Amino acid sequence: MSTSRSENDPKRPADHYDAAPSAAGVNDPKLGVVGWLRWGWRQLTSMRTAIVLLLLLAVAAIPGSIFPQRSADPNGVVQWRSDNPDWFDLVDKLQLFDVYSSAWFSAIYLLLFVSLIGCILPRTKHHLKALRQKPPRTPARLNRLADFREETVAAEPEAALEAAEKRLKRLGYRTERYGSSVSAERGYLRETGNLVFHAALVGVLICVGIGGQVKYTGQSVIVEGETFVNSLINYSSMNKGRLVGDDALTPYSMTLDSFDVSYVPFGQSGSGQAGDFSANVTIRDTDGGEESGSVRVNHPLGVHGDDIYLLGNGYAPTITVKNADGEVVFKRSVPFLPSSDKNLTSTGVVKVPDGLDEQLGLIGFFYPTAAELESGALTSGYADLYNPVLTFRAYVGDLGIDDGVPRSVYELDPSGMTEIAGPDSEVTSLQLTPGETVELPGGRGSITFEDETPEGADLSKIGLTESVKRFVSLQVHHDGTKLWVLAFAILIVGGLITALLVPRRRMWVKVTADGEGSRVEYAGLARGEDPAIRRAVDDFADAHTSELR
Amino acid sequence: MHENAVAFDTWSVISLWTAIAVYALAFICYSMDLAKRSDSSIKQRDRELAVVGGAPVAAAPADEPVAHTNNVMARIGTTLTGIAFLLHLVAVILRGIGDGHVPWSSMYEFAMTSTMLFTAVYLGALFWKDLRFVGAFMTGLVTLLLGAASMPNIYAPITPLSDPLKSNWLVIHVFVASLATAFLALSFALSVLQLLQTRRERLVGEAPERDEKKNLLRTIPSSENLESLAYRVAIIGFIFWTFTLIAGAIWAQDAWGRYWGFDTKEVWTFIIWVLYAGYIHARATRGWRGTRSAWLSIVGFAAVLFNYMIVNVFFDGLHSYAGLPD
Numbered sequence: 070m071s072t073s074r075s076e077n078d079p080k081r082p083a084d085h086y087d088a089a090p091s092a093a094g095v096n097d098p099k100l101g102v103v104g105w106l107r108w109g110w111r112q113l114t115s116m117r118t119a120i121v122l123l124l125l126l127a128v129a130a131i132p133g134s135i136f137p138q139r140s141a142d143p144n145g146v147v148q149w150r151s152d153n154p155d156w157f158d159l160v161d162k163l164q165l166f167d168v169y170s171s172a173w174f175s176a177i178y179l180l181l182f183v184s185l186i187g188c189i190l191p192r193t194k195h196h197l198k199a200l201r202q203k204p205p206r207t208p209a210r211l212n213r214l215a216d217f218r219e220e221t222v223a224a225e226p227e228a229a230l231e232a233a234e235k236r237l238k239r240l241g242y243r244t245e246r247y248g249s250s251v252s253a254e255r256g257y258l259r260e261t262g263n264l265v266f267h268a269a270l271v272g273v274l275i276c277v278g279i280g281g282q283v284k285y286t287g288q289s290v291i292v293e294g295e296t297f298v299n300s301l302i303n304y305s306s307m308n309k310g311r312l313v314g315d316d317a318l319t320p321y322s323m324t325l326d327s328f329d330v331s332y333v334p335f336g337q338s339g340s341g342q343a344g345d346f347s348a349n350v351t352i353r354d355t356d357g358g359e360e361s362g363s364v365r366v367n368h369p370l371g372v373h374g375d376d377i378y379l380l381g382n383g384y385a386p387t388i389t390v391k392n393a394d395g396e397v398v399f400k401r402s403v404p405f406l407p408s409s410d411k412n413l414t415s416t417g418v419v420k421v422p423d424g425l426d427e428q429l430g431l432i433g434f435f436y437p438t439a440a441e442l443e444s445g446a447l448t449s450g451y452a453d454l455y456n457p458v459l460t461f462r463a464y465v466g467d468l469g470i471d472d473g474v475p476r477s478v479y480e481l482d483p484s485g486m487t488e489i490a491g492p493d494s495e496v497t498s499l500q501l502t503p504g505e506t507v508e509l510p511g512g513r514g515s516i517t518f519e520d521e522t523p524e525g526a527d528l529s530k531i532g533l534t535e536s537v538k539r540f541v542s543l544q545v546h547h548d549g550t551k552l553w554v555l556a557f558a559i560l561i562v563g564g565l566i567t568a569l570l571v572p573r574r575r576m577w578v579k580v581t582a583d584g585e586g587s588r589v590e591y592a593g594l595a596r597g598e599d600p601a602i603r604r605a606v607d608d609f610a611d612a613h614t615s616e617l618r
Numbered sequence: 619m620h621e622n623a624v625a626f627d628t629w630s631v632i633s634l635w636t637a638i639a640v641y642a643l644a645f646i647c648y649s650m651d652l653a654k655r656s657d658s659s660i661k662q663r664d665r666e667l668a669v670v671g672g673a674p675v676a677a678a679p680a681d682e683p684v685a686h687t688n689n690v691m692a693r694i695g696t697t698l699t700g701i702a703f704l705l706h707l708v709a710v711i712l713r714g715i716g717d718g719h720v721p722w723s724s725m726y727e728f729a730m731t732s733t734m735l736f737t738a739v740y741l742g743a744l745f746w747k748d749l750r751f752v753g754a755f756m757t758g759l760v761t762l763l764l765g766a767a768s769m770p771n772i773y774a775p776i777t778p779l780s781d782p783l784k785s786n787w788l789v790i791h792v793f794v795a796s797l798a799t800a801f802l803a804l805s806f807a808l809s810v811l812q813l814l815q816t817r818r819e820r821l822v823g824e825a826p827e828r829d830e831k832k833n834l835l836r837t838i839p840s841s842e843n844l845e846s847l848a849y850r851v852a853i854i855g856f857i858f859w860t861f862t863l864i865a866g867a868i869w870a871q872d873a874w875g876r877y878w879g880f881d882t883k884e885v886w887t888f889i890i891w892v893l894y895a896g897y898i899h900a901r902a903t904r905g906w907r908g909t910r911s912a913w914l915s916i917v918g919f920a921a922v923l924f925n926y927m928i929v930n931v932f933f934d935g936l937h938s939y940a941g942l943p944d
Contacts, residue, residue, distance in 0.1 A: 086904045116903040123896035124914075127889045127921075134885040134933060141879050169880050277878075286875070338623065339777030346781055366781040367873050378875040546875045554877065558864045565860055569853045569898075597902075600846055 079260040079573075079596070080195035082116045082188060087597065113180070114187035122181040129177055133168035136160065140169065182274060189267045196260050204243055207250040207577045211592040216606045223586040224617040233578040233589070233613055240609070242576060250579035255572075259597065262567025269560035276557060280550035285309035285317065291325040292385040292402045292540040298322045299375075299545070317547075319373040324351045326361070328382060328539045332453045341412060341451050348379055348541045364543065374547060381542040383407045383415055384435055386459055387519035390421050393512055398424030402521075404540040405435045406479055412449040413437050418481040419461075420468050425513060427465040430481045434460045437537075454534045459518045461499040462491030463509065489513075503536035572599040576609065589613070619718045623776040626716030630709045634730065634768065637705035640698055641761040647695035648754035654691060655751070655834035659684050686837040692750045696741075699757055703737045706764075710734050716776050722792045723783050724774045725930050729767030732796035732926075733760045739800040747847065751838045752807040759803060787869035795862040799922055801855030802894075806919035808848035809912040815841040816909055845908065849901055852915060856894045863887055883937035886925040893918040 081088045100108060112118055137145025146166050150157045164171035211217055222229055226249060234251045237244050242253035287304035291297045299321050301307060309317075329347040333339045348364040352372055362370045369376040383405055390399035398421055405417035419431040438451035439458035447458060466486030470476055488494040489510045496510045504520035522528070522536045573596040580587050591613075593606035620626055710731055714721040722731040740756040743749050766772065815835050822829045829836075839847070866887065867877040878884065897918055900911035930937075 084904050086907050120896050120899050123892050127892040130889050134882045344781045367785045544875050
């Protein structure tokens with residue numbers, strides 16, 4: 070490893086094809102502990118190891134695209150479990166549902182980054198020194214170099230040398246005179262770019278690591294006209310890093326004033342496709358400040374350092390339940406979750422624990438534009454509200470919410486309850502259109518599907534399209550490190566371009582007196598990939614000789 | 619969406635099918651040229667022998683391929699490729715006018731535009747180096763991919779753009795991804811030839827008389843030159859691929875609320891990036907330069923094709939904009 074700078078610059082791992090073969094480790098058969106450590110470190114930081122680790126990383130990433138990942142698709146994992154109950158435990162033990170946080174995947178990329186850091190630190194030190202050094206001495210015999218050329222010119226040796234040096238400087242070379250020769254080097258930016266690229270990769274990794282500790286992501290559902298207060302308990306789900314305190318959220322409130330959506334009309338290509346979604350909100354601060362904005366797809370709304378994203382939307386029919394005495398025991402706009410059907414057939418659940426003789430549970434289906442199938446079952450033929458219909462299966466009994474076990478508001482387990490309306494009872498499912506009221510069987514009370522069309526609206530124009538409120542599902546996301554990641558990403562691209570495209574090369578011009586004129590030798594040496602070195606030497610020699618003629 | 623979208627799309631399809639037919643003709647011409655190359659690898663040597671009056675000539679320098687002078691079929695092939703490219707371009711532009719947005723928002727459109735870039739990169743590269751020996755591969759690949767994309771189970775009529783795609787990043791991210799793919803395809807072809815050439819050179823090294831045998835590989839550059847060409851094309855592709863990855867992450871931050879989430883397409887884009895990073899390192903490593911690095915380039919492009927076709931059709935994920943018929 071005692072090669073001189075001129076032979077080994079930029080500094081490279083020992084197995085770089087351009088590096089001088091190293092004799093270290095071969096001559097001393099007995100390695101001490103330090104020797105072994107040094108040997109191991111050299112192995113880890115070698116190019117060979119880097120390649121093998123890169124290939125391992127590529128292979129290790131594949132299972133994550135085959136098995137559903139908890140981080141990206143938790144429902145897929147649940148589905149996989151019910152499809153393959155026998156295999157689930159084994160696959161889960163192998164961390165195949167959490168590939169990218171698994172021990173084996175982490176081991177590979179951490180080793181890769183250790184190898185990377187072990188490579189770039191000494192190279193950076195070396196490069197910083199090289200940046201301050203003069204180009205190397207001119208080799209004694211230039212004609213031994215592959216890219217060599219010789220010419221005779223009429224000019225005096227000194228004049229020829231001066232012209233060469235000037236020209237090299239103009240081409241961006243750093244030059245130094247050694248006797249009757251000029252030594253020049255250019256393309257230091259190549260190694261700079263290389264080091265910036267690799268250091269920026271480390272930067273991204275560190276930012277992502279820190280980001281995981283300080284970021285939070287929460288989801289909430291807001292119905293038109295309702296208000297969400299930004300605090301932990303109001304989120305339907307919240308993932309936060311370890312370093313996010315309970316008081317990290319800014320206490321503002323957000324009201325969903327309206328939700329816009331447009332549909333491709335019947336008969337056109339893509340009929341029924343929804344688009345131009347916009348959740349129009351008003352944000353109120355604790356100090357009374359008020360600000361309105363809209364959350365759209367691809368256009369998150371920035372509020373107090375949080376970004377608010379539109380994740381989904383659907384219908385929230387307003388349902389009123391009255392008891393036998395006509396008192397209101399439930400009145401709420403209930404978000405119905407859309408199925409995967411693009412015409413927004415949706416399902417929702419109503420739970421009425423108090424005010425009736427028995428607890429009441431309703432499992433509902435909502436069809437924005439109901440149509441009857443041949444079988445008699447309902448389906449939705451369009452996503453907008455042309456013929457909204459709500460149907461319910463009704464159950465009485467114990468809702469199971471009094472025993473302290475948390476239950477999803479979107480699910481109802483009717484086992485242990487008695488069906489009073491629906492396919493398995495004497496009364497068929499309850500069916501309602503906006504504004505309609507039906508009696509609950511057995512004189513238990515009544516259910517109303519409220520018509521939410523604004524007062525004074527021109528019904529001949531809007532029909533039923535505003536009779537049901539809509540809800541949006543919003544994601545609130547905060548990641549203080551994202552701009553850092555972006556900055557490093559820009560450095561990655563910039564570093565990569567310079568590292569791959571800027572040629573690093575040396576050029577020498579040696580002049581000796583030859584009768585009246587001079588004999589000029591030109592030679593070039595590529596440092597790393599440089600397919601154009603031959604042309605560079607020729608171009609320079611041509612320009613230089615024609616200048617002196 | 620243009621009010622006459624259907625008419626524009628119809629003309630686009632007609633132009634595209636014509637382009638496919640001309641590509642197929644170009645492929646035939648290039649293939650005939652390859653066959654001719656085998657012959658000229660012999661005839662040229664005979665001529666050299668005749669010039670020196672039958673005296674044995676010193677082996678030509680390893681770097682210099684045997685001259686391939688009778689290349690009329692290659693010239694016709696290139697002209698046909700140029701014509702096909704223009705028809706292809708017209709098809710893409712008509713589709714874009716019909717769409718009212720950039721024509722790369724469904725799998726059909728993406729295939730149409732990216733294969734056009736394949737041809738553009740190939741034709742552009744001809745100004746730089748005579749690479750007509752990969753013409754048969756490039757026109758063959760484009761014919762196949764376009765033919766597949768025009769099948770009824772991939773073809774999608776013009777529909778309005780869905781909300782997630784309404785972004786300037788659609789223009790940049792997808793276009794640069796296609797461009798990267800085009801460069802990587804060309805690099806792949808050169809790497810395959812490099813392997814074949816390496817094999818021939820090894821056999822010639824073992825038995826020099828083999829060099830006299832009829833072989834079209836004698837008319838193309840040496841394995842070392844092919845490797846250098848493949849590398850120079852691949853690094854352009856790799857830079858574009860890196861940019862695609864980052865542009866995609868920026869878009870994902872706006873659209874999905876996170877810049878990286880190991881979505882299926884993200885995973886495969888990452889795998890491809892890592893494979894090509896491995897390739898570039900291998901090019902600079904003793905023991906990996908040459909054949910091994912060429913294999914990495916080939917595996918890398920296989921992953922690109924996998925990402926391009928299989929992942930779109932068979933894997934679930936957020937990038938499911940293929941617009942395939944149900």
